[in-house]
Amino acid sequence: MTQAGxxxxxxxxxxxxxxxxxxxxxxxxxxxxxVPPEDRDAVRWGLRAALSSSKEEWDSFDRLFDAFWNKxxxxxxxxxxxxxxxxxxxxxxxxxxxxxxxxxxxxxNRIAGASVYARLKKxxxxxxxQSDQPALDQLAQRLLKQMSWRLSRRRKAAGLxxxxxxxxxxRANISRGGDPIxxxxxxxxxxxxxxxxxxxxxxxxSLYSMFLLRFAHALHRHIARADTFxxxxxxxxxxxxxxxxxxxxxxxxxxxCPADWSGGxxxxxxxxxxxxRHARLLSRDTVFLILSDGWDTGxxxxxxxxxxxxxxxxxxxxxxxxxxxxxxxxxxxRGMAAALPxxxxxxxxxxxxxLLALEKHLRx
Amino acid sequence: MRDIEAxxxxxxxxxxxxxxxxxxxxxxxIRLGKPLLxxxxxxxxxxxxxxxxxxxxxxxxxxxxxxxxxxxxxAVYEWNYQKQLLAIKIHEKTDxxxxxxxxxxxxxxxxxxxxxxxxxxxxxxxxxxRADEAFEAFLLELLSDFQITIPELGTIRxxxxxxxxxxxxxxxxxxxxxxxxxxxxxxxxxxxxxxLEIVRLRAPGVDRELGAQTVGFVQEVRNLNLAKPPGxxxxxxCVHSLRxxxxxxxxxxxxxxxxxxxxxSVDDSAxxxxxxxxxxxxxxxx
Numbered sequence: 301m302t303q304a305g306x307x308x309x310x311x312x313x314x315x316x317x318x319x320x321x322x323x324x325x326x327x328x329x330x331x332x333x334x335v336p337p338e339d340r341d342a343v344r345w346g347l348r349a350a351l352s353s354s355k356e357e358w359d360s361f362d363r364l365f366d367a368f369w370n371k372x373x374x375x376x377x378x379x380x381x382x383x384x385x386x387x388x389x390x391x392x393x394x395x396x397x398x399x400x401x402x403x404x405x406x407x408x409n410r411i412a413g414a415s416v417y418a419r420l421k422k423x424x425x426x427x428x429x430q431s432d433q434p435a436l437d438q439l440a441q442r443l444l445k446q447m448s449w450r451l452s453r454r455r456k457a458a459g460l461x462x463x464x465x466x467x468x469x470x471r472a473n474i475s476r477g478g479d480p481i482x483x484x485x486x487x488x489x490x491x492x493x494x495x496x497x498x499x500x501x502x503x504x505x506s507l508y509s510m511f512l513l514r515f516a517h518a519l520h521r522h523i524a525r526a527d528t529f530x531x532x533x534x535x536x537x538x539x540x541x542x543x544x545x546x547x548x549x550x551x552x553x554x555x556x557c558p559a560d561w562s563g564g565x566x567x568x569x570x571x572x573x574x575x576x577r578h579a580r581l582l583s584r585d586t587v588f589l590i591l592s593d594g595w596d597t598g599x600x601x602x603x604x605x606x607x608x609x610x611x612x613x614x615x616x617x618x619x620x621x622x623x624x625x626x627x628x629x630x631x632x633x634r635g636m637a638a639a640l641p642x643x644x645x646x647x648x649x650x651x652x653x654x655l656l657a658l659e660k661h662l663r664x
Numbered sequence: 665m666r667d668i669e670a671x672x673x674x675x676x677x678x679x680x681x682x683x684x685x686x687x688x689x690x691x692x693x694i695r696l697g698k699p700l701l702x703x704x705x706x707x708x709x710x711x712x713x714x715x716x717x718x719x720x721x722x723x724x725x726x727x728x729x730x731x732x733x734x735x736x737x738x739a740v741y742e743w744n745y746q747k748q749l750l751a752i753k754i755h756e757k758t759d760x761x762x763x764x765x766x767x768x769x770x771x772x773x774x775x776x777x778x779x780x781x782x783x784x785x786x787x788x789x790x791x792x793x794r795a796d797e798a799f800e801a802f803l804l805e806l807l808s809d810f811q812i813t814i815p816e817l818g819t820i821r822x823x824x825x826x827x828x829x830x831x832x833x834x835x836x837x838x839x840x841x842x843x844x845x846x847x848x849x850x851x852x853x854x855x856x857x858x859x860l861e862i863v864r865l866r867a868p869g870v871d872r873e874l875g876a877q878t879v880g881f882v883q884e885v886r887n888l889n890l891a892k893p894p895g896x897x898x899x900x901x902c903v904h905s906l907r908x909x910x911x912x913x914x915x916x917x918x919x920x921x922x923x924x925x926x927x928x929s930v931d932d933s934a935x936x937x938x939x940x941x942x943x944x945x946x947x948x949x950x
Contacts, residue, residue: 323844327698334695335668335688342668345688353843355703355834358850466745474752474760576891577834580732580793 306332312368313351320351494525496581500592502532502565508622512591517542517550527581531570565595567635568602575609582613591620591649596635604638611642618645625650674720679865680712681858689849699807699828704851707895710831714788724785728773730795740812741775744768764816777826778812787826793833800842807845853886862896867903877914878903880948888939890932901925916941
């Protein structure tokens with residue numbers, strides 16, 4: 301009964317976006333055995349430690365815990381003790397949650413949404429034309445060839461050798477009495493480029509967002525160190541959804557992804573979040589791609605300052621603006637004007653052709 | 665014998681104010697032998713948990729500081745090449761077995777934690793988010809089996825499973841697989857009373873009023889959205905500095921003099937001054 305309750309709780313958490321899997325379920329069963337069952341707080345905190353794995357989950361845990369292990373008044377619980385034969389306090393009392401305590405699916409979603417995320421809006425992905433798929437895949441293939449194994453090629457060109465590998469040198473020279481006659485070298489491991497993509501999915505970009513997402517997905521399939529974020533008013537890491545999933549599945553996952561699809565834009569704030577939380581992704585071998593039209597409702601000063609910080613860290617900042625494809629477009633919006641001094645490459649991204657042209661900017 | 669209360673008291677005796685939620689996590693770390701991943705802002709005492717745990721349990725603390733490019737040679741083991749070369753020189757007929765024996769092995773933190781002979785040490789893996797993914801993957805293997813394979817020597821299995829604490833500043837997401845192996849705890853900035861309690865414990869002899877003023881001031885500064893918000897460590901720095909300067913209360917002048925303890929960049933200092941130190945102090949006093 302106790303175990304069933306815990307397992308039910310794990311399932312309830314999963315339905316609310318927790319990543320807790322079987323390992324966590326087992327761990328939580330151990331937790332329940334390890335802490336004094338009458339200490340409700342210890343049970344709560346123990347389960348929280350075992351079942352959450354990020355700040356977001358940590359923050360919403362308490363609410364979900366209360367929602368599941370109902371808040372029956374003390375008297376009512378005592379009534380239940382009489383009918384149950386197991387004398388094990390809290391768990392025995394609430395081992396199997398009552399129907400009234402189990403929130404309906406809709407309510408559960410509301411709990412998660414209200415706790416962590418801003419307004420949640422599901423966008424329909426069904427209207428994306430399928431005809432561009434092969435070309436997009438081909439593009440990804442070509443990008444892969446261009447971008448990967450950069451270091452290995454450079455090494456060959458410069459004729460550099462890696463560091464001496466002492467371990468293998470000694471091994472190789474034991475038969476010569478240990479004198480390091482024949483040196484062994486450590487190969488410099490060919491390193492792939494890193495790509496960080498920031499996709500604007502605010503209202504003004506909605507015509508392009510879906511197409512650009514497909515592009516990001518194609519990049520993810522071939523570049524191991526790619527990370528993609530979507531942003532409008534807040535930043536959401538979607539790298540995990542794009543990686544190792546078929547396009548259709550990824551799109552489905554994205555549709556369910558809590559983001560402010562087609563809402564307003566806070567580019568500066570989103571870049572700030574990127575700098576604050578994901579700075580490690582921005583290294584000297586990173587190409588930073590931002591796809592946005594530069595309509596920013598935030599402070600252009602923040603946008604400029606944060607973009608400068610990014611530029612200081614990465615190899616190249618590429619700003620793709622779909623509006624650049626228009627004949628008479630001038631980057632005059634406040635946000636765009638503030639950002640331009642810190643952009644290495646300013647390019648259009650309104651068609652597959654313009655995305656193909658992107659290739660030369662990802663090469664160095 | 666050890667229950668959650670004992671953990672709270674033990675940590676307090678070492679000068680660490682521990683709320684019961686974290687105490688529960690630490691208790692489970694000891695009971696279940698699972699690694700504990702602690703995340704939180706800079707300067708809230710994540711690393712300290714590991715240190716205090718070691719002194720609480722009366723065992724050795726083995727610390728591995730992570731950084732980008734951390735590799736097996738500096739985290740796990742390395743052969744002592746100089747010694748090997750010397751050995752080859754001195755004994756003409758040295759064979760491989762001799763120079764690849766444990767006498768020629770330099771233990772790095774992870775191997776040391778595995779080879780502990782007396783009891784389970786505390787292994788503190790600090791700022792795991794700074795290490796690269798490859799190292800994280802290696803760690804994964806270590807944390808599930810608690811064994812290390814050295815090709816020349818064979819597999820070394822832990823006689824006593826170390827108590828593992830990992831800390832992360834959240835500069836990047838850790839892999840799901842790693843998080844799955846760990847218990848998780850998020851340390852937030854402490855509330856006023858708790859932070860005051862920390863000041864009392866860590867800076868004994870400081871006037872209570874001065875402590876309260878400083879804590880209030882720093883807590884207000886945290887709301888200013890600085891690039892590097894001050895943590896508890898900064899509060900303590902500030903209190904110590906004020907005492908060194910012979911101040912008995914925190915006025916605008918004293919706050920200005922010790923601003924370097926609280927703000928760690930030009931931009932942040934400017935932001936605090938723009939907000940007005942007087943005004944922040946007034947808000948804190950309320």
